[in-house]
Structure formats: structure tokens, C-alpha cells
Amino acid sequence: MAVREIRIYGDPVLKAVAEKVTNIDGAMVSIIDDMIDTLNASSNGIGLAANQIGVDKQIFIYSFDEDKPPKAIINPVITESDGEWVYDEGCLSVPGLHWEIVRPKVVNMKGLDINGNEVEIEADELFGRLIQHELDHLNGKLLLEYLDSDQVKEAKRAIREIVANRANNNPESKI
Numbered sequence: 231m232a233v234r235e236i237r238i239y240g241d242p243v244l245k246a247v248a249e250k251v252t253n254i255d256g257a258m259v260s261i262i263d264d265m266i267d268t269l270n271a272s273s274n275g276i277g278l279a280a281n282q283i284g285v286d287k288q289i290f291i292y293s294f295d296e297d298k299p300p301k302a303i304i305n306p307v308i309t310e311s312d313g314e315w316v317y318d319e320g321c322l323s324v325p326g327l328h329w330e331i332v333r334p335k336v337v338n339m340k341g342l343d344i345n346g347n348e349v350e351i352e353a354d355e356l357f358g359r360l361i362q363h364e365l366d367h368l369n370g371k372l373l374l375e376y377l378d379s380d381q382v383k384e385a386k387r388a389i390r391e392i393v394a395n396r397a398n399n400n401p402e403s404k405i
Contacts, residue, residue, distance in 0.1 A: 241284075258304075292357075321372070327385055
């Protein structure tokens, strides 16, 4: 198990549609363990998609209840959505930035758990938003795609500053 680098906006892996998992084996479990370690090491994340750590697979994890261990969802698909909910949303791949984003309030999702069992989840508000956000990642869609052109320009400027600061503080950084 290891903490992996979270990829930042501009990394091409974040724009690619992740591949379906065809075999849940030891390698997949190891990736999920690394994702959990990485999410736990983040200061404010509640979800993480595999491509955010450079892994091209349809997996995301979530943990927003401190009393429950993080869970993985493999090959997730939203089967139904309803309503509308505006919420201030951020992303570990766009660190430190948040915007009010409109998404469906309730979603139904199907996928597999770490043991290969089919799971169905109905989620609303924050949990529903988390599912939609992580599925966007797995489909190569980033939070910035919900913004208007002025917000995108401002976000890109802020991201360039973050990347430059990280490079100045750690010249060996791979961001």
C-alpha cells in the first residue's frame, strides 16, 4: 500500500475515458488499497477516481462517514437521476478551488464491490454528488467543464500558480 501522487488538471490521463475492469484480482485490490491510502492522506477529499492517480480503470472510492471504512465501486454506471441541487463543489485534481455546480439531487447507480458482487446504490445530495463527480472523472470529464469561460480562465490561472509553487518548493515534482 502506498500514497500515490494525485494528478492535477492538465494531465492527459484526466481527460481519457477509463477502461472497464475485467478481472478483480490482487493487482486491482492493491490499486484500491493505494487509492484508500491516497484519499486518507488528502486533507479534504471524500472520493477519488483511479485515473486521478494515473490508473486507467473504472474504479472509484469514497469515504465521507468517519465511522465507516472507505468503499470501492468498480465499473459504476448511473441508471437514473432526478431533481436538481446546487452545491459548492471542489476537486482534488483542481486543488483549492470550488464553484457552485448544478447536478441532479438523487442518483441510482450500479457497479461492483471489491469482491465482484453487484451493488445498487440510491444516493442523494452529497453522496449523490460524489458519485456523479467520480463518474465524471472515469469518463474523462472534469469539474471545469461545468464552468463558464471566465471561470475557466480564472481556474487555469490559479492552477498554473499552484503548479509553479509546487515546482519551486519541490523541483523533482512530477506535476
